[in-house]
Amino acid sequence: MEGVSPDMAVIRDVLIWDAERTDAERGDIVIDAGGTISEITEPGTAPGEVMIDGRGRAIALPGLVNSHTHVSMTLLRGLGEELPLMDWLRNKIFPVEDRLRAEHIRAGADLAMLEMIAGGVTCLADMYYFMNEVALAVLGSGMRAALSRGLTGENAQKLRENLDLADEFNGREGRLIVQLGPHAPYTVPRRAIENIAHTAAEKNLGIHFHWLETKGELDSFRAENGIDPVEYLEQTGLLDVRELILAHGVWFPHDGLSSAARGNVTIVHNPKSNLKLGSGHAPVRQMLESGVNVALGTDGAASNNRLDMWDEMRTAALMHKGYHLDPTLISARQVLKMATVNGASGIGFKDVGLIRKGYKADIILIDMSGPRYVGCNRTNVPEFLVYAGSSRDVSATIVAGKILYKDGEYMTLDKDEIISRASKYREEIDKIDVK
Numbered sequence: 001m002e003g004v005s006p007d008m009a010v011i012r013d014v015l016i017w018d019a020e021r022t023d024a025e026r027g028d029i030v031i032d033a034g035g036t037i038s039e040i041t042e043p044g045t046a047p048g049e050v051m052i053d054g055r056g057r058a059i060a061l062p063g064l065v066n067s068h069t070h071v072s073m074t075l076l077r078g079l080g081e082e083l084p085l086m087d088w089l090r091n092k093i094f095p096v097e098d099r100l101r102a103e104h105i106r107a108g109a110d111l112a113m114l115e116m117i118a119g120g121v122t123c124l125a126d127m128y129y130f131m132n133e134v135a136l137a138v139l140g141s142g143m144r145a146a147l148s149r150g151l152t153g154e155n156a157q158k159l160r161e162n163l164d165l166a167d168e169f170n171g172r173e174g175r176l177i178v179q180l181g182p183h184a185p186y187t188v189p190r191r192a193i194e195n196i197a198h199t200a201a202e203k204n205l206g207i208h209f210h211w212l213e214t215k216g217e218l219d220s221f222r223a224e225n226g227i228d229p230v231e232y233l234e235q236t237g238l239l240d241v242r243e244l245i246l247a248h249g250v251w252f253p254h255d256g257l258s259s260a261a262r263g264n265v266t267i268v269h270n271p272k273s274n275l276k277l278g279s280g281h282a283p284v285r286q287m288l289e290s291g292v293n294v295a296l297g298t299d300g301a302a303s304n305n306r307l308d309m310w311d312e313m314r315t316a317a318l319m320h321k322g323y324h325l326d327p328t329l330i331s332a333r334q335v336l337k338m339a340t341v342n343g344a345s346g347i348g349f350k351d352v353g354l355i356r357k358g359y360k361a362d363i364i365l366i367d368m369s370g371p372r373y374v375g376c377n378r379t380n381v382p383e384f385l386v387y388a389g390s391s392r393d394v395s396a397t398i399v400a401g402k403i404l405y406k407d408g409e410y411m412t413l414d415k416d417e418i419i420s421r422a423s424k425y426r427e428e429i430d431k432i433d434v435k
């Protein structure tokens with residue numbers, strides 16, 4: 001069946017794990033008509049219509065949260081490979097982006113929804129432009145998202161667009177949040193940042209911001225602003241908005257991290273994008289030690305090049321061990337927490353990211369019948385998922401109690417139509433002459 005039953009729907013007999021459990025629990029998940037988890041019972045005992053039966057051979061996990069991305073960049077995948085960030089942005093990406101139209105943005109966003117839904121992503125935080133198109137793509141796909149219009153310069157028109165986006169979509173269907181999206185300290189002057197932070201506080205909106213991604217950015221930040229990055233966050237008012245998403249933070253000074261350890265601030269770790277662009281190695285160990293809420297993201301598909309949170313989880317769990325010569329660092333459980341509840345609550349969805357009563361039924365199922373799950377049991381689910389699992393093992397993706405994807409089939413999206421439309425627009429992009 002598709003969607004939520006009129007009364008209760010049941011995900012039958014699954015091995016349930018979330019970041020608040022040590023061991024997985026075998027049970028039935030009961031979902032009410034509003035798409036909220038109402039109960040977890042002994043396996044095979046819950047009354048109600050069975051939407052999916054795991055038969056004890058599926059893991060139920062909270063949906064993965066991609067906490068920093070630019071979904072429409074799926075249409076720019078492969079452009080300007082193997083260049084440093086500023087060269088890549090200024091000479092390859094920005095000139096193409098100047099020529100994109102609303103229909104490109106929609107086509108790229110739809111393409112990203114296909115990829116993410118099949119990989120068990122249920123929620124995302126996105127910053128780009130023509131964001132009405134992204135909002136419609138998210139709503140149509142059944143996903144959940146926090147969206148912001150990327151703001152650069154001292155551009156009143158862009159800020160107006162971001163506020164209009166909030167007026168139109170904030171809170172829509174309980175699945176959309178709108179935030180303000182100042183792009184980065186190097187593209188937005190300090191005076192404009194102060195104005196954006198003030199506006200966000202006044203309108204009770206969060207902020208999504210790129211933050212200290214490269215070493216060069218940190219150096220020029222200090223030269224231009226004459227103050228420490230932490231003082232900048234404090235003085236501009238950014239730390240006082242309802243949610244502040246700091247994407248990257250690769251070069252966040254270690255001694256200032258404790259200032260980001262507050263309930264409303266989340267640093268989003270994007271390990272693959274940072275590796276691919278040669279940006280460096282985020283101090284995740286120090287972030288966690290300082291008590292910072294750390295989430296995970298893919299960044300855009302032009303710098304990753306996948307929107308695959310499994311890939312991101314594994315990379316995050318491995319790279320810090322190697323870098324610090326310490327296999328105890330950044331455990332599988334920690335990265336799963338980053339990829340679920342830390343992301344959901346960090347980007348503004350406080351009742352998403354756990355499988356427990358009162359939380360939204362954003363749930364993915366992982367098929368345990370394949371060869372890589374022999375030996376997986378109640379005690380070792382996180383380690384199997386992060387070190388052996390893959391996005392290919394996702395057998396169902398459910399958001400707010402509605403099935404979006406099951407056994408390779410999309411319930412809300414027309415895969416062939418989306419790929420063919422995206423291919424057509426990509427051909428147009430390939431004809432844009434970029435020096």
Ligand SMILES: [Zn+2]
Pocket residue numbers: 068069070210247299300
């Ligand atoms: Zn980004």
